Amino acid sequence: EDQVTQSPEALRLQEGESSSLNCSYTVSGLRGLFWYRQDPGKGPEFLFTLYSAGEEKEKERLKATLTKKESFLHITAPKPEDSATYLCAVPKQGAQKLVFGQGTRLTINP
Amino acid sequence: DGGITQSPKYLFRKEGQNVTLSCEQNLNHDAMYWYRQDPGQGLRLIYYSQIVNDFQKGDIAEGYSVSREKKESFPLTVTSAQKNPTAFYLCASSLRGLSGYGYTFGSGTRLTVV
Numbered sequence: 001e002d003q004v005t006q007s008p009e010a011l012r013l014q015e016g017e018s019s020s021l022n023c024s025y026t027v028s029g030l031r032g033l034f035w036y037r038q039d040p041g042k043g044p045e046f047l048f049t050l051y052s053a054g055e056e057k058e059k060e061r062l063k064a065t066l067t068k069k070e071s072f073l074h075i076t077a078p079k080p081e082d083s084a085t086y087l088c089a090v091p092k093q094g095a096q097k098l099v100f101g102q103g104t105r106l107t108i109n110p
Numbered sequence: 111d112g113g114i115t116q117s118p119k120y121l122f123r124k125e126g127q128n129v130t131l132s133c134e135q136n137l138n139h140d141a142m143y144w145y146r147q148d149p150g151q152g153l154r155l156i157y158y159s160q161i162v163n164d165f166q167k168g169d170i171a172e173g174y175s176v177s178r179e180k181k182e183s184f185p186l187t188v189t190s191a192q193k194n195p196t197a198f199y200l201c202a203s204s205l206r207g208l209s210g211y212g213y214t215f216g217s218g219t220r221l222t223v224v
Contacts, residue, residue, distance in 0.1 A: 009150070034212040043116075043200055043215030087153070091208050096141055096160055097168075098212055102152035 002027040002092050006101035013078055013108050021073040021104045023088035033071050034098065035064050036087045044087055047073075078108045112137045116201050116216035122224045123188065123195060131186045131219045133201035140206045142184035143213065146170060147198040156199075159184055160206070188221065196223050 005024045013019055025033065032051050036044035048057045050066040057064050061082060063074045073086055085105045089098040114135040123129045133142065141160045145153040155168030159178040173192025178184055184203075188195045198220050202213035 032208065032212070036212075036215075041198075041218065041220070043114075043202075043217045044213075045215070046211045046213075049210065049212065089212065091212075096204070096206065096208055097143065097155060097158055098208065100145075100153040102150065 002090065002099050004088060004090055004099050004101035006086075006088060006104050008104060009102065010105040011107070013075075013106070015079060015108055015110050016077050018074070018076045018078070020075070021086055021106070022070060023073070023101055024070040025088075025090050026069075027090050027099070028093050031091045033066055034089045035071070035073055036089070038085045038087060038103070040085075047086075075106070078106075080108045080110050082106065083108045114201060114203055114214055114216040116199075116219050118219060119217070121219055121221045123221060124224060126190045128187055128189050129221070131188070131199055131201075131221070133184045133186065133216060134182055135184075135203045135214070136182060137203055137214060138181075139203035139214070140181070141204045142178070143202045143204070144168075144174070144176065144184070144186045145200045145202065147200055147218075153200065156186065195221055197221060 003026045007022045035047040038044040048064040053068045055066050065072045085103045087103045089100045092099050117132045143158040144156040154170050157176040159165035175187045201216040204213050
Protein backbone atom coordinates (compact mmCIF):
# COMPACT_ATOMS: atom_id res chain seq x y z
CA GLU A 1 0.00 0.00 0.00
CA ASP A 2 1.29 3.46 -0.89
CA GLN A 3 2.11 5.36 2.26
CA VAL A 4 3.66 8.68 3.25
CA THR A 5 4.83 9.35 6.80
CA GLN A 6 6.09 12.69 8.03
CA SER A 7 8.06 13.39 11.17
CA PRO A 8 8.02 15.06 13.53
CA GLU A 9 4.33 15.96 13.81
CA ALA A 10 5.27 19.29 15.32
CA LEU A 11 8.54 21.18 15.65
CA ARG A 12 9.23 24.35 17.56
CA LEU A 13 12.46 26.23 16.84
CA GLN A 14 14.04 29.51 17.81
CA GLU A 15 14.63 32.04 15.06
CA GLY A 16 17.92 31.15 13.34
CA GLU A 17 17.93 27.55 14.60
CA SER A 18 18.31 25.24 11.58
CA SER A 19 16.62 21.84 11.38
CA SER A 20 15.14 19.24 9.01
CA LEU A 21 11.72 17.74 8.40
CA ASN A 22 11.41 14.15 7.21
CA CYS A 23 9.07 12.53 4.69
CA SER A 24 9.29 8.74 4.28
CA TYR A 25 7.41 7.04 1.47
CA THR A 26 6.62 3.56 0.24
CA VAL A 27 5.52 3.55 -3.38
CA SER A 28 6.76 1.61 -6.35
CA GLY A 29 7.93 3.55 -9.34
CA LEU A 30 8.12 7.03 -7.83
CA ARG A 31 6.69 9.63 -10.23
CA GLY A 32 7.65 12.63 -8.19
CA LEU A 33 7.60 13.81 -4.59
CA PHE A 34 5.85 17.09 -3.86
CA TRP A 35 6.33 19.52 -0.96
CA TYR A 36 3.68 22.07 -0.04
CA ARG A 37 3.41 24.79 2.58
CA GLN A 38 0.06 25.43 4.29
CA ASP A 39 -0.75 28.45 6.42
CA PRO A 40 -3.62 28.20 8.94
CA GLY A 41 -7.04 28.41 7.29
CA LYS A 42 -5.60 28.42 3.76
CA GLY A 43 -4.98 25.95 0.98
CA PRO A 44 -1.53 24.39 0.52
CA GLU A 45 0.92 26.19 -1.75
CA PHE A 46 3.44 24.41 -3.95
CA LEU A 47 7.11 24.48 -2.92
CA PHE A 48 9.08 21.77 -4.75
CA THR A 49 8.88 18.69 -6.93
CA LEU A 50 11.68 16.10 -6.80
CA TYR A 51 11.86 13.24 -9.27
CA SER A 52 14.99 11.20 -8.66
CA ALA A 53 17.29 10.18 -5.82
CA GLY A 54 20.06 12.70 -5.28
CA GLU A 55 18.04 15.60 -6.60
CA GLU A 56 18.02 18.82 -4.57
CA LYS A 57 16.03 22.03 -4.90
CA GLU A 58 16.29 25.29 -3.00
CA LYS A 59 14.06 28.27 -2.35
CA GLU A 60 15.19 30.97 0.04
CA ARG A 61 15.82 29.25 3.40
CA LEU A 62 14.41 25.90 2.28
CA LYS A 63 16.20 23.03 0.59
CA ALA A 64 14.54 19.76 -0.35
CA THR A 65 16.48 16.55 -0.97
CA LEU A 66 15.42 13.09 -2.09
CA THR A 67 16.69 9.56 -1.52
CA LYS A 68 15.14 6.26 -2.61
CA LYS A 69 13.07 6.03 0.57
CA GLU A 70 12.69 9.53 1.97
CA SER A 71 12.87 13.23 1.45
CA PHE A 72 14.14 15.94 3.75
CA LEU A 73 13.12 19.55 3.92
CA HIS A 74 16.03 21.45 5.42
CA ILE A 75 15.34 24.87 6.83
CA THR A 76 18.36 27.11 7.40
CA ALA A 77 18.27 30.07 9.79
CA PRO A 78 14.47 30.15 9.85
CA LYS A 79 12.41 33.26 10.50
CA PRO A 80 8.99 33.53 12.18
CA GLU A 81 7.34 33.86 8.76
CA ASP A 82 8.46 30.31 7.97
CA SER A 83 5.97 29.05 10.54
CA ALA A 84 3.44 26.83 8.75
CA THR A 85 2.46 23.22 8.20
CA TYR A 86 4.62 21.48 5.62
CA LEU A 87 3.07 18.64 3.63
CA CYS A 88 4.67 16.10 1.37
CA ALA A 89 2.88 13.89 -1.15
CA VAL A 90 3.55 11.25 -3.79
CA PRO A 91 1.39 10.03 -6.69
CA LYS A 92 -0.42 6.82 -5.88
CA GLN A 93 0.91 3.95 -7.97
CA GLY A 94 -1.00 3.66 -11.22
CA ALA A 95 -3.32 6.54 -10.41
CA GLN A 96 -3.57 10.25 -11.08
CA LYS A 97 -3.95 11.32 -7.46
CA LEU A 98 -1.64 12.25 -4.60
CA VAL A 99 -1.20 10.50 -1.27
CA PHE A 100 -0.38 12.99 1.47
CA GLY A 101 1.53 12.69 4.70
CA GLN A 102 0.01 14.08 7.88
CA GLY A 103 2.21 17.15 7.79
CA THR A 104 4.73 18.75 10.13
CA ARG A 105 3.56 21.83 11.99
CA LEU A 106 6.58 24.15 12.23
CA THR A 107 6.68 27.06 14.66
CA ILE A 108 9.54 29.55 14.66
CA ASN A 109 9.75 31.67 17.79
CA PRO A 110 11.32 35.14 17.53
CA ASP B 111 -4.83 35.32 -13.20
CA GLY B 112 -5.67 31.65 -13.26
CA GLY B 113 -6.60 29.81 -10.12
CA ILE B 114 -9.17 27.88 -8.14
CA THR B 115 -12.01 29.58 -6.31
CA GLN B 116 -13.83 27.88 -3.45
CA SER B 117 -16.96 29.30 -1.90
CA PRO B 118 -18.15 30.00 0.64
CA LYS B 119 -15.17 30.38 2.96
CA TYR B 120 -17.29 29.48 5.98
CA LEU B 121 -20.45 27.36 5.98
CA PHE B 122 -22.76 26.30 8.77
CA ARG B 123 -24.99 23.26 8.47
CA LYS B 124 -27.91 22.24 10.60
CA GLU B 125 -28.50 18.61 11.47
CA GLY B 126 -30.21 16.76 8.61
CA GLN B 127 -29.42 19.41 6.04
CA ASN B 128 -27.60 18.99 2.73
CA VAL B 129 -25.09 21.66 1.77
CA THR B 130 -23.09 22.23 -1.42
CA LEU B 131 -19.54 23.54 -1.60
CA SER B 132 -18.51 25.27 -4.79
CA CYS B 133 -15.21 24.82 -6.64
CA GLU B 134 -14.38 26.60 -9.91
CA GLN B 135 -11.06 26.66 -11.79
CA ASN B 136 -9.87 28.59 -14.83
CA LEU B 137 -6.56 26.78 -15.25
CA ASN B 138 -7.85 24.49 -18.00
CA HIS B 139 -6.95 21.51 -15.80
CA ASP B 140 -8.55 18.19 -16.65
CA ALA B 141 -8.54 16.67 -13.17
CA MET B 142 -10.23 17.97 -10.03
CA TYR B 143 -10.24 16.64 -6.47
CA TRP B 144 -11.95 17.10 -3.12
CA TYR B 145 -10.07 16.51 0.13
CA ARG B 146 -11.13 16.72 3.73
CA GLN B 147 -8.66 17.93 6.35
CA ASP B 148 -9.08 17.24 10.07
CA PRO B 149 -6.57 18.19 12.76
CA GLY B 150 -3.77 15.63 12.97
CA GLN B 151 -5.09 13.52 10.08
CA GLY B 152 -3.70 15.19 7.01
CA LEU B 153 -5.63 15.29 3.74
CA ARG B 154 -8.07 12.50 2.93
CA LEU B 155 -9.48 12.10 -0.58
CA ILE B 156 -13.27 12.26 -0.92
CA TYR B 157 -13.86 12.23 -4.70
CA TYR B 158 -11.90 12.98 -7.83
CA SER B 159 -12.65 13.48 -11.50
CA GLN B 160 -10.28 13.17 -14.42
CA ILE B 161 -12.68 14.21 -17.18
CA VAL B 162 -16.08 15.80 -17.57
CA ASN B 163 -19.05 13.58 -16.69
CA ASP B 164 -16.84 11.05 -14.90
CA PHE B 165 -15.72 10.82 -11.27
CA GLN B 166 -14.44 8.22 -8.82
CA LYS B 167 -14.82 7.68 -5.10
CA GLY B 168 -11.85 8.34 -2.91
CA ASP B 169 -11.07 6.91 0.50
CA ILE B 170 -13.93 8.56 2.43
CA ALA B 171 -16.77 9.07 -0.09
CA GLU B 172 -19.65 7.94 2.16
CA GLY B 173 -22.08 10.78 2.85
CA TYR B 174 -20.77 12.94 -0.01
CA SER B 175 -21.74 13.40 -3.66
CA VAL B 176 -20.24 15.28 -6.61
CA SER B 177 -20.95 16.20 -10.21
CA ARG B 178 -18.69 17.20 -13.12
CA GLU B 179 -20.91 18.71 -15.79
CA LYS B 180 -18.33 21.30 -16.85
CA LYS B 181 -14.55 21.14 -16.99
CA GLU B 182 -14.30 24.24 -14.81
CA SER B 183 -16.62 23.16 -12.00
CA PHE B 184 -16.64 20.34 -9.44
CA PRO B 185 -19.20 20.99 -6.67
CA LEU B 186 -19.29 18.82 -3.54
CA THR B 187 -22.53 18.09 -1.69
CA VAL B 188 -22.31 17.08 1.94
CA THR B 189 -25.45 15.07 2.62
CA SER B 190 -27.28 14.38 5.86
CA ALA B 191 -25.79 10.87 5.72
CA GLN B 192 -22.39 12.30 6.62
CA LYS B 193 -22.44 12.01 10.39
CA ASN B 194 -19.39 14.08 11.21
CA PRO B 195 -19.06 16.75 8.52
CA THR B 196 -17.30 19.43 10.56
CA ALA B 197 -13.94 19.85 8.81
CA PHE B 198 -11.87 21.96 6.42
CA TYR B 199 -12.60 21.06 2.78
CA LEU B 200 -10.05 21.61 0.06
CA CYS B 201 -10.59 21.50 -3.69
CA ALA B 202 -7.66 20.97 -6.03
CA SER B 203 -6.98 20.59 -9.72
CA SER B 204 -4.14 19.24 -11.81
CA LEU B 205 -2.91 18.61 -15.31
CA ARG B 206 -3.30 15.07 -16.51
CA GLY B 207 -0.28 13.10 -15.30
CA LEU B 208 0.34 15.26 -12.21
CA SER B 209 3.30 16.92 -13.87
CA GLY B 210 5.06 20.02 -12.59
CA TYR B 211 3.26 21.38 -9.57
CA GLY B 212 1.12 18.37 -8.81
CA TYR B 213 -2.01 20.06 -7.51
CA THR B 214 -3.18 23.65 -7.40
CA PHE B 215 -5.37 24.14 -4.33
CA GLY B 216 -8.25 26.43 -3.55
CA SER B 217 -8.37 28.43 -0.33
CA GLY B 218 -10.72 26.00 1.39
CA THR B 219 -14.19 25.97 2.95
CA ARG B 220 -14.62 25.46 6.68
CA LEU B 221 -17.85 23.59 7.37
CA THR B 222 -19.33 23.54 10.85
CA VAL B 223 -22.41 21.68 12.07
CA VAL B 224 -24.59 23.77 14.36
